[in-house]
Amino acid sequence: MMQFDAAMQSFATIHKQYGPMLDGLLLMFFRMLAFASTGPIFNRKTIPILIKISAAFFLTGTLAWMIPPDTQGPLSASGLYGPFVLQLIMNIVVGALIGFIADMILQAAYAAGNTMNNQIGLSSAMIMDPANGKQAMLLEMLFSYITVLIFIYLGGMHWMIAALKRSLEVFPLYTIQQPIAQVIDLSYLVDLSGNVLLVGVELVSPVIVVTMAVDVMLGIVNRTAQQMPVFQLSFALKPSIGVAIMWITLSTFLQALSDYLNEHSKIF
Numbered sequence: 001m002m003q004f005d006a007a008m009q010s011f012a013t014i015h016k017q018y019g020p021m022l023d024g025l026l027l028m029f030f031r032m033l034a035f036a037s038t039g040p041i042f043n044r045k046t047i048p049i050l051i052k053i054s055a056a057f058f059l060t061g062t063l064a065w066m067i068p069p070d071t072q073g074p075l076s077a078s079g080l081y082g083p084f085v086l087q088l089i090m091n092i093v094v095g096a097l098i099g100f101i102a103d104m105i106l107q108a109a110y111a112a113g114n115t116m117n118n119q120i121g122l123s124s125a126m127i128m129d130p131a132n133g134k135q136a137m138l139l140e141m142l143f144s145y146i147t148v149l150i151f152i153y154l155g156g157m158h159w160m161i162a163a164l165k166r167s168l169e170v171f172p173l174y175t176i177q178q179p180i181a182q183v184i185d186l187s188y189l190v191d192l193s194g195n196v197l198l199v200g201v202e203l204v205s206p207v208i209v210v211t212m213a214v215d216v217m218l219g220i221v222n223r224t225a226q227q228m229p230v231f232q233l234s235f236a237l238k239p240s241i242g243v244a245i246m247w248i249t250l251s252t253f254l255q256a257l258s259d260y261l262n263e264h265s266k267i268f
Contacts, residue, residue, distance in 0.1 A: 023084070024067035025060060027091050027173045032056040032063075032164065034095030039160060040103045041148060059164060066168045086176045094171045098163055104193055105264045106147050109257060111200030113143030119204070119211050120242030121235060147257065154261055192264070203256055206249045207242050214241055 033056040036042040042052055117137040201208065218234055246253070 021067060024173055025064060027087055028063065028067065028168075029056055029060045030088050031091040031095035031167070031173075032059040034092040035059070035099040035160075035164060038096045038099030038103060040099075040106050040151065040156070043099065043103060059161065062161065063165055063168060066165065067173065083176060087174060090171075090176060091173060094167055095164075098167055101189065101192075102160060102163065104189075104196070105261065106144075106151065108196050108199035108260065109143050109147035109203065110140055111197050112203040113137065113140035113200075115197075115200050116143075116204040116207050116242065116246070119208050119238075121238045146254075150254065150258055151261060154258060156261070199260060203253060203260075204246075206252075207245045210245045211238055211242055214238055 033053065036052040036055045036059075041047075042055055114137060117139040122138060214237060215234075218237070221228060
């Protein structure tokens with residue numbers, strides 16, 4: 001009991017001396033932890049919680065210089081826990097919102113994989129995706145890995161750090177009432193989330209056009225030569241042609257995906 005009292009007195013002494021900095025670091029850490037839980041790459045279930053906490057510590061240390069040195073929160077100023085808890089909640093909301101927006105940009109490539117998978121007749125070919133802990137389509141996993149690699153190659157990690165730095169300027173750490181609806185363009189978010197499927201279809205449009213042409217030709221063959229097993233033939237023909245077209249247009253797909261990510265990098 002005496003050791004506990006001594007520890008609390010030591011903590012009180014340290015907090016009295018470095019209170020504003022400790023409060024700011026705690027608020028920033030919770031914002032970074034919320035971002036790491038919902039943002040791209042880190043939001044995968046295969047990422048251990050210790051890695052997410054380590055990433056939050058790294059981001060906090062990277063942006064610690066942005067903590068106002070002469071600003072005191074309610075905990076260090078008057079010892080009020082209520083307003084400080086509200087500040088924690090608001091920072092968690094801001095960090096989670098930024099991570100959600102960043103991850104939404106990558107969802108278009110996942111939609112492209114699902115669209116192509118259904119179009120070429122591989123919707124039943126599913127494997128266990130350890131990253132999400134559920135069954136996933138083959139091309140969805142392939143496109144997700146390609147998107148993550150391109151995102152990192154284009155400097156996505158720098159984009160995320162820049163977004164977090166900007167969030168500290170727009171949404172201060174010690175503010176309880178955050179003007180989220182006034183600062184964030186809600187119409188842009190609606191367009192971004194509503195066009196996910198449209199962008200996914202545009203990314204794999206060559207495969208869609210060619211496979212639709214194959215369907216038309218198979219339909220004509222079925223009407224003219226009804227003795228041919230067109231239905232069984234389509235099971236082998238469409239996946240082969242779809243994969244071949246994807247391989248031929250792979251460079252165009254990668255360039256279009258890179259342009260899409262660069263275009264939407266302003267959200268960061």
